[in-house]
Amino acid sequence: MFLTPHRHAPRTRPRRTAAVLLATAVSVSLVAASAPVVPLGVGDRLFPHLGNPGYDVAAYDLSFTYPGTNDKPLRAVTTIDAWTTADLERVNLDFAHGTVRSVEVDGEPAKFAAAGEDLVITPGKPVPDGNRMRITVRHTSDPVPPRGREGGWVRTADGLAMANQADAAHLVFPGNDHPSDKAMFTIRVTAPEGHTVVAGGLPAGVHTSGGSTTWTYRTLHPMATELAQVSIGRSTVLHRSGPQGLPVRDVVPTRHRKALEPWLRKTPGQIAWMESRLGRYPFETYGLLVADATTGFELETQTLSLFERQLFTEPAHPKWYVESIMVHELAHQWFGDSVSPRTWSDLWLNEGHATWYEALYAEKQGGKSLRDRMKSAYGASDGWRAAGGPPAAPKAPEPGNKIGIFRHNVYDGAALVLYALRQEIGATAFESLQRAWVGRHRDGNASTADFVRLAGEITGRDLAAFFQDWLYGKKTPPMPGHPDWKAAAPSGTAAR
Known part of the structure; x- marks a missing residue:
């Protein structure tokens, strides 16, 4: 995610057994009920009730029927194939904004009830450990x-898109809404004539009947729930080829196609630039979804990044700036999408790297010195740490502001850590580390500890103390090679 500074700067799970019933305004509307139940979580420090223990999702099949207007609920069916990792008498799913009509487990009706932002399912009989389970x-x-929540469906001028980061996919569909549980996705959407539907992954069929069309897409790589994307609108889909024949498709409001085309044709060159640094692009396709909506951010949804149209059509934005933001979201396809965080405290690995390549591209295209940007970040870093926590130990979001973890400390503050690392180990070792990181953990999850371990392996050095100070210290350490750089005293004003 990148929160665009032309409007505002970056806004900037173990099983729980306590019998706590949560009453919340954001709850699942149910047509059935069962005995008292509790929300669970996988122990994420920042989102304690996010995700669920006891199973590992292998695949999602999401079906939506769009009614033709974006202010009415869509009919939906979510099918989840998962492997149990414990004996389960109940199965918790994250789901917080919809009416559940029925639930089946392995083809048999199951009871269900709400607990906080969980949908708690009680099968007719327990599901044993090590079994395939279909819900x-x-x-x-x-x-x-819902009142007081952000994310999930985004209503555009002519339809819908998704923005599920960091804690909002379960406002759209039930699932295991934590990035540590990635899965394959099939997404099918039925929409009235005149609408176009595009989703993450590749097309897998189009069927028209009775004035409606059903569009199907499938991913070829596992995906975190927060990275799912669906576009429904009166859109034009533009196709071109990227490096090594990579299919590049962009989804744009038809009436803005001409104005957007000069920007969109830059994507293949940007992919080639990133590949020269990291190796081959990690997915089956890429492109931009340009939405007629005001979100305050751009978002790296897997294979189809979400952008506000105004980023490209607002004349005040310099060319180099717009292109660097395009590269920021593209870089996330490696950092955050292909290599996903193990916990949300590992967010700095996503945003720090995306900001790093954004800054390198701004230097290349706009002559904006990386060194000067990092020196400025160094001056502000103590303030960012005071407001948002150290890069690898960010403060929890405030109630009602779940995207509040996206602060300066995990953007330029985390890129500053990477700059310090390059100063410490040298450019050659640093570049080897970047390539090894995205290669070793492709299609998986990785943590801060994994990054520290790999850096030590690449360099043959014990870098634990270096990373401890830079990633977890309340104060910014001295910058290697720049002993004259000074950090300003924190003002006490939170990053916004």
């Missing part, structure tokens, strides 16, 4: 956001 939930998916 089918028939529900609605409401595009009108």
